[in-house]
Amino acid sequence: MRKLISLFISLAVLVPAWGGASAQQRRREGAARTEPNAAAATETLIRNATVITVSRGTLANTDILIRNGKIAGVGQNLKAGERARVIDATGKYVMPGIVDAHSHSMSDAINEGTLSVTSMVRIRDVLNPTAPNLYRELAGGVTTLNILHGSANTIGGQNTVVKIKYGRPVAEFIFPGAPPGIKFALGENVKQASRTLQPGQTRRYPATRMGQEEVLRDAFTRARNYKRTWDEHRAAVAQGGRNLIPPRRDLQLEPLVEILEGKRLVHAHCYRADEIIMLLNLADDFGFKIKTLQHVLEGYKVAKEIAAHGAGASSFADSWGYKIEAYDAIPYNAAVMVRAGVIVSINSDSDERARRLNIEAAKMMKYGDLSEDEALRLITLNPAIQLGVQDRVGSIDVGKDADLAIWTAHPFSVYSRVETTFIDGDIFFDRQQDLARRPELERERQELLRAEANRPPAEGGAPPQPGAPRRRPTNHHDHDDVDHGEGDNNR
């Protein structure tokens, strides 16, 4: 028996979360695994739910058939194969997986703030698939995240859109086919006006909004020249030029060329109406589009201009007044922009808020009288459009990825909670499984505490030392403009 327990525990060690062993691990453990993710279940039938499609309204007493990770059917009395996993969702709600257009959840570093233009850095390089917040977000019905660079500098790093396939290798998190993007930032965070400088440290340029515009114009002018240099070289090679030393590849300018060519989406952190207009004009001058304005708390003042440019807006529900450029914010911001024809989303920019984006969206029915469907779109289809993944996620429609969550009540109720979260048809959070696994974890803890390495040193060893108070990581990236705990990054 003891052997069995230790086998059990060693398996638990191998599998950090039951939802996400790698394919190889699953093969190896075969019989030992009984959770619903077992390879046999390529089909799932969710029966008799209230289905919030977002694209086509809310359907009562409706089944959803999932096959090979895709939504294969939405309707009444759907049939599945004999081996299908069948879930009775009578009295429950199913909604599309929530898409968070502004997150820093699984990033081992947020800001490369040493330079004003850091387009060469990539969030993809620093993803941490084991961040516990990811699991908490799954428990809040979130399935897709836009992991962004911070706002320490005018042109930040390249973002990555991920699906929260918690427990899987990091490569499986990357949202397949999501267009590449980049973070820009304007305003107070970039000015770093409030930053205390150390002796001998010089203030990083720019220190004003004027400087921020200049940084952008300079960077895109350099990018144009860079593109021309390469075009000329390629032309010379094409004309039979030999012994030509190719130009230097510049990882800072390459993404900017992609922006100029319309191949890379710009997500721009901004607050004030004047800087928003500046950025839209600058983009028009250089011939590219801003995909989303992030935060954009004064968006309501220039909603028509934003709509005319075609930019999306990704904002907070009701956060305001937390710094000087947020004093003019109003909770009606999202609704005003929606009415002006802007694609609007509500984002978290916080590991904590990300778990309750459903409630953030619900607030928009109170502030500005958005309809239920309009409010639901703020956290599903609209952010999917902003990230260029609306063909894959954001609504419950046949052919889309089976990224959805089963809720115990309407997700706009504060009493509702997530029962099960699916991504590509696989379960990555299940409340019953989670509860069932807790005694097992406790057993493992007790076993581990008995392990040699976890015992306090024996007498005669190192003298007793007062334990350093354990600091729980707060990892609370509110508004992405406070320091992100990245040490010297912002300096």
Next chain:
Amino acid sequence: MRIHPARRSRAASIFSLAFVVSLVAGLVAFAPSPLRVARAQRSAIDTYAITGARIVPVSGAEIPRGTVVIRGGLIAAVGANVPAPPDARIIDGTGLTIYPGLIDANTNLGMPASQQPRPATGGAGGVAAIIAAQQQATPAVSSPNSSQPVGLQPEILAADVVRPGGDQIEAARNAGLTAALTAPREGIFMGQSAVINLAAETPQQMIVRSPVALHVGFTPLRAGTYPGSLLGVFAAIRQMMLDAQRYREANAIYEKSPRGLRRPDQDKSLAALVPVLARQMPLVVYADRQRDIERALDLAQEFNVRLVIAGGAESWRVTERLAAAKVPVLLSLNYPRRTTAETPEADPDPVRVLRERANAPKTAARLAAAGVRFAFQSGGLSNMNDYLGNVSKSLDNGLARDEAVRALTLRAAEILGVEAQLGTIEVGKIANLTVTRGDLFARDRRITHVFIDGRPVDLRPVPPTPAGGQGRSLASGTWTLRVQLEGQPERSLTLTLQQETERLSGSIQGDLGSAQIANASVGASGDIKFTVPITTGTQTTEATFTGTISGNEMRGAVTTVGTGAGTFNGTRAGGGGGGGTTPPAATATPTPPPAAGEGTTPPPSE
């Protein structure tokens, strides 16, 4: 000299070295040679024979009882029936085991440290002062006329800055280590490492191979310099690799036909990356966490470079990729430990941390099972006694004994590209040997001899870890002993003892050689017993001391194997009896220990 027939075929497999050995041996035997003269200037004795010992050659089957002959810094003969040459200094190896000299596969031994000025006291304190200090820190090593900032200078060579001597190198030798990979301490591109032997008078003599690998740390630069975050680290590495590719290409084009071409800038930082791109030199990337290991693998794949992982705490989670890419691991023996003596209930560790500690000693066996090549490294161990101790823990967790020996010797040599010189006991190889009483992994194992470049090194006691909570100590302290062996002049030696309850450890140093004591015990009434190898004339033998302690006096009898019996008596230096915690007085006028609460006020905690 004679090469044992059984060894000939193996010697032939490294024929060039063996040829040199034979040649040198011939010259040594029949004619003076420049080599011999050079050696003679260093030491009159260059021939040793350890006889009657168990030999673990690693290259082949264990020899239960045999002889290893060392001549001119190299292994001259090894085998069961090898006679000791008449001119050899004989070491009686009865009861001893000879292993190839242990190799620490990654260290900073002999490397300079950066100068961190102390934060000015008074005025601005706290974090600001620390940051200011970091900014003013003098880097350990920097390359003149480099195109890159400190921390991104791959052209730095460990061989250019390594220094022999020092406590750390000595501690490594005392733990049985004979050679090590050493690399600069800091940076992203930290510099190129060297394999060094751990006993030499000059930096030049230390080097076995240089350069070995380019070492890389995913550590941001400080003080507001790009790259100042992990994000920037990868971008900076990627840009420099691309620049190096272009540098190689541009120079190739230019060299072919310089006329009409603008001359490419010379850049030694980029030039240093060219052998890496050409797969001639591996990258050693410091990575413990799974995701850092995966990042290193991704990087190596992106630029098609050879990779070695250093650290590797979570390498067992990545074995499939490591094995598929044939990436070896320099596995750290610095296992995480629970450091507080508080009850676990007082400050519960997360399960993740508990798992990490429990997994550390299991990693080696898991790598072996998955076919990932690995060698052990100290990984910044503070107490080198844990080096072999932690390997023993890996044995308890499923690592095969021969795999463990291999990971300490030949595997390290192979990964570091010195397998023709080090890692086994074979004729023609450098005579680095680690000799123990008891099995290498036994708890009561003792390192009795360490040979480096064919010369025995003095083994001094490892400074004891500060022991707390111990009671009265009868024996601890530094003793001066006078030893009278039958028919021999009186000899003097210094005996250092550390007592923990009834356990006793320590070492001798002086006219009878230097060695650590073993089988030591002290009773409550002061009866003391220990054994220690001693060197008289040309022979090393084991002596057993049995006696009594009375205050600061000690006296008793000595029995030896072969050289007869004798007596000893001695006194404790400084008269520091009974305390146990009082350090032996280092000067003639010892300062009294400060009274509690004065003199050593701890800094106020934050």
